[in-house]
Amino acid sequence: MTSHDDHLAALVDALRDAESGDAAPAHVEAAVMRAWDASHAAHTPARLSTVSQFASLAAGAVIATGLTLLGGHLRFATAVRPSPAAETSPTVILVGEPILAGEHVRLVRMRMPAATLHALGVRSTALSTNDVDVDVVVGEDGVARGLTLNP
């Protein structure tokens, strides 16, 4: 073994000693245990009795029907009476994968020609001007999750 090897071995030993007591901060444990609680709270309905399951199913059907009717009503209202405020308020367009729970996202603001968005298939009456401000929600993998148009 050369003196360089000895030197490296001593350094590695020193680094191992220096790092031996290091651990993840307490907030990481808190986050992990929160995830445990959330996961196991979500599984609780699986243990409900048959009667409870049937009641849940019926309630779900009622809610689904209600939401469907409400959605139809909203679509009708939007089509018939477009609000003037909607012309100027930001328009949110979801693209790509949905944002996962707990996913870290970045918000990038940029200005681009409206024609660029037209070319991407984004059509909006708000895109009448030449340049448009766009807030892009970017996911952890660098792919856009959503756009907000600020006419």
Next chain:
Amino acid sequence: MQDTEDRAESDQALVERTAAGDREAFAALYRRHQGAVYRFARLMTGSPSAAEDIVQEVFLVLMKDAARYETERAALTTYLFGVARRVTRRRLLRERRFVDMSAGHGTSRWDVTPDASAAIERRDALQQLRCAILSLPSRYREVVVLCDLQELSYETAAASVGCAVGTIRSRLHRARRLLATKVRRADGAHGVARAVMRCAV
């Protein structure tokens, strides 16, 4: 007291209780193994914050897979390092960059050495070694971290990495040679810098 009880119970028993939905068993497993996973991830990424994310992800995987984990096939340490390795590699591939190690990483027992000059030199030397480890290709870096710094056996490291024991041996040999060269170069540059500083003083 709680810690003593945690140690008394085997990983296998704790995993079985975790699979059955026992929160305390999962917390005990976390407390027992998080340090090793955190140190592995930090040495592999050079970033304390990335290491925290990786620890979180590894234990979320354990939480979901505890029922499917087969204790006879591999020790829990092997399983956790295997998951940590996959999560770390995915993260490094995604980011394709290494993060500065200086932030929040400087606390060590060397800081309390009475001889301030020697302490600074030792701290610098360790920092150089961390940087040299970070600059190794990941297949070499992981064997140095697992075998030399986490002191895993070649067999356990091979099971974690998913390769033959002979591959671990040859990678470790190659990794140490690369590391020695890098440390020697860094020492040379550092020696010149120190001499310049002395001249300046």
